[in-house]
Amino acid sequence: SGHMEHRIGLIGCGGIAGTWIKAVDAQPDSRIEVAFDLDEEAARERAQEAGARAVTDLDELLGADVDVVVIGTPTPSHPELVIRAAAAGKHVLCEKPMALTLKECQAMIDACKTAGVQLAIGHTIRFFGTFRSVRRLVTEGVIGTPVSGSFDRTGATKPRRVDDDPRWSGHWREDARNSGGSVLEGFIHELDCTRCVFGTVAGVSADIAGNQEYDGYLSPQTVQGLVRFESGALVTARTG
Template sequence: MRVGIVGAGSMGVVHAASWQQTPATLAGFFAESSHDATRLAEKYNARVYKNYAALLNDVDVVDICAPTHLHHDFVLQAAAARKHIICEKPLARTMAQGRAMLDACRNANVKLLVAHVVRFFPQYALAKQNVANGSIGTPAVVRLARESARPKRPPNNWFFDFEKSGGMLLDLMIHDFDYARWLAGEVETVFAQSIATENPDAPLDFGLAILKHKNGALSHITGAWAFPPPNFRTAIEIAGDAGLIEWKSADTAPLEFFLHERAGDFPDVGLPSSPLREDPYTTQLQEFYDALLNDTPTRVTAEDGLAALQIALAAIESARLGKPISLAEARA
């Protein structure tokens, strides 16, 4: 199986490293920045494609790690070329794009796998397993938090263009919108508030969302690009009618480093990590590899990606209008 990666930003780098851990062949890269693509291609002894068509011609699977607003066009072209697709989260920038992507892949009979990697983090998978096997009963109140620094700000960083990324609520909080729905089922209403400052000395984004699930469970989602780098803190709390799950990254780190800092020595996008035999990105791509090869099920589907997108867009809309958004009405 030959895999081509679109995009050579932070996720392209992470996925390339993870593909190396699977039996797939990393064929090459296509990216806006040929410099970044060349650097990765050299590292993995792979090709740099001059254009997307050349990549599609040479691979069985496309792994789209490009900015969110570009997912739609890359997916539609890949579907037209009858290639299976792995697409970074968020699935798309708009629901119309997302629906068109699902339709195109269904019609072309190709798989569309959305990289909601949080489902593959072992603590998140284990908490889900506990809920699924009933060890804490029916979830009543779920609290999820994901807090880090704002991504670095090189010129034209697409993260900061709301039209391209959807901002922090879409790019970051979608992880926990997806996870909350995985735990507690379909979401009925969303109410959110957020702040995004332009103060150059205090750049931060912060959002809080309250989800009401169809079955009556409530979820509280916190998203922050508000901490000084290199912090990346995540937390899970699930209160069920027969027990409670608590987990905080800060309280369960097996390693803590207190090193004297070198100026500017932090990554562009902070990613959470804990030492594991297999990192969660590899677990994810291995599961996707198996699904593509043997048609085995994956724990996250394109429909899940679309549903998470809908919750995130509803949160943005709610914060904008100052009203709760009903997803049932939004669907109709």
């Protein structure tokens, strides 16, 4: 909003934090006041980058004079952090994927509704110019009611063995049990964008191919799905 200043608390000072810091810096009415991470050095580095105060105690951030928190931590931590932030009366912008299970997602929604705060998930592609233009053409009736569509986004994931790059060894995103794999890390963008254009989803069928072995488990590389909407429209979507 151009009429309201937002004081932001940053929860999680890993790789994605740099993106959020740049995004906030571009908004004249917003600033990051506090940066939290369990890793003191990471918190200090991101705080310096943002011109904020570094903390390693989450309660200290939640008790600070901020009205919005941005959560950029590993997916399994999202439910607890969102629920605690809501209980502290903070509006929440949480990185995608929202959570690993529908039950956790609903608990996050319920907590924010009960607290009277807003919850947004960081599905960024829906705000890209191309998709905003397509949505406008549909909502304004310029191209009529769409009955089918195709969404193809390649290059989103690449086969990568942990031992090929030591930076990724043991990284939480490499374990599908923590990240949700390509379905939640990548394909969720396709689902979100098609919802923006076609409306409410009635059902999804999908399959995964190109699995690559990572230390005894398989990480999906390519996802292709057929999405049916309540309007009757059918959309094919692929990422990989």
